[in-house]
Amino acid sequence: xxxxxxxxxxxxxxxxxxxxxxxxxxxxxxxxxxxxxxxxxxxxxxxxxxxxxxxxxxxxxxxxxxxxxxxxxxxxxxxxxxxxxxxxxxxxxxxxxxxxxxxxxxxxxxxxxxxxxxxxxxxxxxxxxxxxxxxxxxxxxxxxxxxxxxxxxxxxxxxxxxxxxxxxxxxxxxxxxxxxxxxxxxxxxxxxxxxxxxxxxxxxxxxxxxxxxxxxxxxxxxxxxxxxxxxxxxxxxxxxxxxxxxxxxxxxxxxxxxxxxxxxxxxxxxxxxxxxxxxxxxxxxxxxxxxxxxxxxxxxxxxxxxxxxxxxxxxxxxxxxxxxxxxxxxxxxxxxxxxxxxxxxxxxxxxxxxxxxxxxxxxxxxxxxxxxxxxxxxxxxxxxxxxxxxxxxxxxxxxxxxxxxxxxxxxxxxxxxxxxxxxxxxxxxxxxxxxxxxxxxxxxxxxxxxxxxxxxxxxxxxxxxxxxxxxxxxxxxxxxxxxxxxxxxxxxxx
Amino acid sequence: xxxxxxxxxxxxxxxxxxxxxxxxxxxxxxxxxxxxxxxxxxxxxxxxxxxxxxxxxxxxxxxxxxxxxxxxxxxxxxxxxxxxxxxxxxxxxxxxxxxxxxxxxxxxxxxxxxxxxxxxxxxxxxxxxxxxxxxxxxxxxxxxxxxxxxxxxxxxxxxxxxxxxxxxxxxxxxxxxxxxxxxxxxxxxxxxxxxxxxxxxxxxxxxxxxxxxxxxxxxxxxxxxxxxxxxxxxxxxxxxxxxxxxxxxxxxxxxxxxxxxxxxxxxxxxxxxxxxxxxxxxxxxxxxxxxxxxxxxxxxxxxxxxxxxxxxxxxxxxxxxxxxxxxxxxxxxxxxxxxxxxxxxxxxxxxxxxxxxxxxxxxxxxxxxxxxxxxxxxxxxxxxxxxxxxxxxxxxxxxxxxxxxxxxxxxxxxxxxxxxxxxx
Ligand SMILES: Cc1ncc(COP(=O)(O)O)c(C=O)c1O
Numbered sequence: 001x002x003x004x005x006x007x008x009x010x011x012x013x014x015x016x017x018x019x020x021x022x023x024x025x026x027x028x029x030x031x032x033x034x035x036x037x038x039x040x041x042x043x044x045x046x047x048x049x050x051x052x053x054x055x056x057x058x059x060x061x062x063x064x065x066x067x068x069x070x071x072x073x074x075x076x077x078x079x080x081x082x083x084x085x086x087x088x089x090x091x092x093x094x095x096x097x098x099x100x101x102x103x104x105x106x107x108x109x110x111x112x113x114x115x116x117x118x119x120x121x122x123x124x125x126x127x128x129x130x131x132x133x134x135x136x137x138x139x140x141x142x143x144x145x146x147x148x149x150x151x152x153x154x155x156x157x158x159x160x161x162x163x164x165x166x167x168x169x170x171x172x173x174x175x176x177x178x179x180x181x182x183x184x185x186x187x188x189x190x191x192x193x194x195x196x197x198x199x200x201x202x203x204x205x206x207x208x209x210x211x212x213x214x215x216x217x218x219x220x221x222x223x224x225x226x227x228x229x230x231x232x233x234x235x236x237x238x239x240x241x242x243x244x245x246x247x248x249x250x251x252x253x254x255x256x257x258x259x260x261x262x263x264x265x266x267x268x269x270x271x272x273x274x275x276x277x278x279x280x281x282x283x284x285x286x287x288x289x290x291x292x293x294x295x296x297x298x299x300x301x302x303x304x305x306x307x308x309x310x311x312x313x314x315x316x317x318x319x320x321x322x323x324x325x326x327x328x329x330x331x332x333x334x335x336x337x338x339x340x341x342x343x344x345x346x347x348x349x350x351x352x353x354x355x356x357x358x359x360x361x362x363x364x365x366x367x368x369x370x371x372x373x374x375x376x377x378x379x380x381x382x383x384x385x386x387x388x389x390x391x392x393x394x395x396x397x398x399x400x401x402x403x404x405x406x407x408x409x410x411x412x413x414x415x416x417x418x419x420x421x422x423x424x425x426x427x428x429x430x431x432x433x434x435x436x437x438x439x440x441x442x443x444x445x446x447x448x449x450x451x452x453x454x455x456x457x458x459x460x461x462x463x464x465x466x467x468x469x470x471x472x473x474x475x476x477x478x479x480x481x482x483x484x485x486x487x488x489x490x491x492x493x494x
Numbered sequence: 495x496x497x498x499x500x501x502x503x504x505x506x507x508x509x510x511x512x513x514x515x516x517x518x519x520x521x522x523x524x525x526x527x528x529x530x531x532x533x534x535x536x537x538x539x540x541x542x543x544x545x546x547x548x549x550x551x552x553x554x555x556x557x558x559x560x561x562x563x564x565x566x567x568x569x570x571x572x573x574x575x576x577x578x579x580x581x582x583x584x585x586x587x588x589x590x591x592x593x594x595x596x597x598x599x600x601x602x603x604x605x606x607x608x609x610x611x612x613x614x615x616x617x618x619x620x621x622x623x624x625x626x627x628x629x630x631x632x633x634x635x636x637x638x639x640x641x642x643x644x645x646x647x648x649x650x651x652x653x654x655x656x657x658x659x660x661x662x663x664x665x666x667x668x669x670x671x672x673x674x675x676x677x678x679x680x681x682x683x684x685x686x687x688x689x690x691x692x693x694x695x696x697x698x699x700x701x702x703x704x705x706x707x708x709x710x711x712x713x714x715x716x717x718x719x720x721x722x723x724x725x726x727x728x729x730x731x732x733x734x735x736x737x738x739x740x741x742x743x744x745x746x747x748x749x750x751x752x753x754x755x756x757x758x759x760x761x762x763x764x765x766x767x768x769x770x771x772x773x774x775x776x777x778x779x780x781x782x783x784x785x786x787x788x789x790x791x792x793x794x795x796x797x798x799x800x801x802x803x804x805x806x807x808x809x810x811x812x813x814x815x816x817x818x819x820x821x822x823x824x825x826x827x828x829x830x831x832x833x834x835x836x837x838x839x840x841x842x843x844x845x846x847x848x849x850x851x852x853x854x855x856x857x858x859x860x861x862x863x864x865x866x867x868x869x870x871x872x873x874x875x876x877x878x879x880x881x882x883x884x885x886x887x888x889x890x891x892x893x894x895x896x897x898x899x900x901x902x903x904x905x906x907x908x909x910x911x912x913x914x915x916x917x918x
Binding site: 016018019020023026027028029030032033035036037038039040042045046047049050051052054055056057058059060061063066067069070071073074075076077078079080081082085087090092095098100101102103104105106107108109110111112113114115116119120121122123125126133136137139148149150151152154155159162182183184186187188189190191192193196234236237238239263264265266267270271279281287288289290291292293294295309310330331332333334335336337338339340341342344348350351352353354355356357358359363366367368370371373374375387389410411414419420423425443469471474475476477478479480481483484485488489490491492 | 495496498499500501504507508510511512514515516517520521522523524525526527529531532533535536537538539540541542543544545547549551553554555557561563565566567568569570571572573574575576577578579580581582583584585586587588590591592593594596597598600601602606607608610611613614615616617624642644645647648650651652654655656657699726727728729730731748749750751752753754756766772773774775776777778779780781783785786787788789790791792794795796797798799800801802804805806807808809810811812813815819821822823824825826827828829830831832834835837838839841842854856872876881884903906907910
């Protein structure tokens with residue numbers, strides 16, 4: 001093996017056992033102050049049968065072992081701080097650290113959700129300003145910040161649709177979902193009590209108004225539309241599509257996971273959307289942290305506002321207050337007021353950019369995606385000819401002829417020092433390579449990425465077998481996911 | 495770069511959008527601010543919140559000391575800026591910590607399988623209820639009225655939309671624990687699960703064994719909820735439950751005005767395939783080394799779509815990592831001592847106060863201020879820079895004369911004494 005490949009050169013990483021294997025009886029890493037009140041006998045206070053003898057096999061390690069353990073494990077990870085993370089549909093942009101700093105300011109981080117409103121005005125103001133800015137960005141009349149993630153926002157949105165239609169006399173039965181949709185869309189419709197009808201996309205990867213027209217009737221409650229859609233294409237007929245749905249009394253839900261393509265350029269509220277969610281952890285830069293936390297703000301047009309989750313933020317006599325008197329509300333979707341710490345980060349991001357800066361970020365995101373598309377198109381088959389927005393989607397047809405699939409190319413890309421693109425999604429694309437660079441990447445990083453993918457395309461021509469067994473440069477070689485699922489071991493046992 | 499794209503200007507990037515979809519003006523959001531200005535803005539907002547107050551609020555969100563290591567670890571860019579670990583070869587750090595998290599959640603709760611996290615304790619409750627409905631094929635949930643009221647509201651919202659039925663059962667007005675006779679009278683063959691919290695919303699430890707025997711006698715599952723994870727350092731875990739859901743906010747997660755927190759769901763091995771959300775499993779890499787990866791994903795929305803066990807995708811990974819570090823720092827001995835300190839502080843605070851309930855409590859309890867309403871008592875405490883308890887009338891009209899008070903290892907004796915003075 002050569003020592004350098006792409007931007008990679010291997011370096012030493014430490015092996016590390018699981019905490020349970022590191023444990024030794026009696027080792028500790030904690031400190032507690034001396035108890036300044038009389039000790040209480042647990043058995044006496046709680047009843048002997050209610051007191052556990054010990055937490056069997058719980059870790060017993062020292063402080064230095066804890067820090068080394070997690071630091072060693074961290075070095076086995078890839079993150080945006082190490083380089084391009086072009087996961088399509090995930091908007092892996094740089095996470096400004098000022099956001100982390102402000103979320104930890106004591107008066108915010110230690111605010112208890114039940115402390116008096118008079119002592120929570122700052123937190124409430126932050127939420128109110130964010131609601132206002134998001135409303136402006138979405139083109140929507142009202143916003144709730146309660147949902148904890150994108151899927152939770154979808155769920156909230158579809159429940160709003162149900163409540164609204166119910167108030168009109170009939171909640172209806174079905175939700176339409178394009179076959180290109182993210183899995184959370186159909187899953188959401190089901191848990192919100194609807195049936196799902198899947199709509200076939202046309203040869204451009206878009207919703208076909210004629211197919212839609214034939215599918216909509218008065219049993220359809222809503223259609224869930226991702227725009228730009230999951231192939232990175234703006235639904236060019238969106239206004240017409242919304243018109244078709246509205247004419248039949250159906251609501252238009254937008255999955256705003258791809259809002260990074262639109263901020264400051266086009267507003268969902270202006271092109272016919274009734275309700276949308278935005279993944280604040282994507283468009284508004286809060287770090288993904290290995291899979292969360294997120295926030296799934298939901299924006300609505302005024303006809304849906306009375307149904308928003310309780311409580312609602314209101315202002316009276318210059319003071320912010322939570323209004324629990326929302327008789328038409330769908331109720332709560334989460335305890336308290338949402339993932340407030342994530343909301344702080346999103347507001348910090350919006351303030352840092354300002355209106356013009358947000359639009360510039362959008363244009364840069366579009367430029368970066370189109371640049372990648374132009375550079376890679378000679379080597380990989382673009383899935384659809386329609387113009388790309390913030391991401392570009394290729395299929396693996398050319399490489400498949402050599403027996404190499406998108407998943408293999410992804411693993412080989414790791415050897416070159418990049419996190420892979422999104423693999424095999426959307427499902428309507430044959431072996432999808434879904435690439436979203438975001439606006440925060442430099443031309444240098446994009447060029448290095450293209451050079452790597454092009455080098456892999458060449459490797460596939462000359463040595464496909466080698467590519468099929470990648471990665472080679474990682475400390476962990478290809479992980480056997482099949483065995484993991486066949487014989488699940490989901491916890492450590494002594 | 496525009497040249498490479500065959501474009502003349504940045505505006506060409508979106509010129510194909512239908513004209514009526516384009517936003518004709520600029521966003522009405524002030525121009526971008528510098529790091530200093532942003533920091534200053536949020537400090538000013540923070541200054542309008544409570545600062546420098548001692549607090550005796552619990553009710554699902556607890557003030558516990560956060561060991562410094564927790565922020566040190568989650569601030570590492572390799573953890574902070576990574577994504578869901580779908581590419582196992584470059585995500586072994588995250589995957590290993592989740593496997594440890596799942597294991598520790600099992601050890602804490604007495605269950606056999608735990609997932610990688612839920613959004614929070616409140617949203618984990620309907621997930622458990624839906625899971626019980628799938629397992630039993632039944633459609634009714636019996637819910638204790640001393641479950642956290644906001645958890646209950648979240649369950650009600652979910653059940654209403656899924657056309658499932660929630661039926662409350664009461665609590666014993668003497669002990670504050672669930673009304674066992676009331677529960678028994680409502681159990682029948684339509685009940686998918688019984689849902690109760692322990693320590694319950696009043697801070698009182700429930701008799702899980704008794705409830706589980708009753709539920710199982712009628713073919714229903716028992717779902718046990720917790721909101722104060724520190725209690726599990728000392729209190730017997732709900733081993734007789736079928737599903738345990740709860741909130742790990744107590745484990746190094748700052749109150750943060752209500753979130754982000756980390757929920758858990760844990761169950762018996764036989765229900766593993768019905769559990770919602772992500773699961774990490776152990777396997778090997780091509781060279782035979784131990785490795786971890788996401789597994790059993792045929793339960794999940796990205797594979798199963800409308801047949802998935804849940805729609806959850808993004809969870810609370812980084813927060814779960816914070817809790818994992820917390821559990822590692824405290825460890826077996828520390829978590830117990832921490833729980834003992836909480837018990838001692840709360841019992842010291844409670845001593846001599848007028849307590850309407852006789853059930854055994856951990857670190858929070860219900861008390862009636864003498865000669866004042868809860869609101870008056872809190873107002874008097876605020877003058878001493880103390881935030882008192884939660885007035886319960888808002889959720890329980892029959893307890894409008896009472897406060898829910900919590901003391902933790904961070905409650906100082908002098909502040910506790912000051913509270914007692916006002917309440918006695
Ligand atoms: C198109 C799309 N919709 C919905 C979601 C779900 O969002 P979340 O993971 O925040 O629940 C995602 C991302 O994962 C997505 O890419």
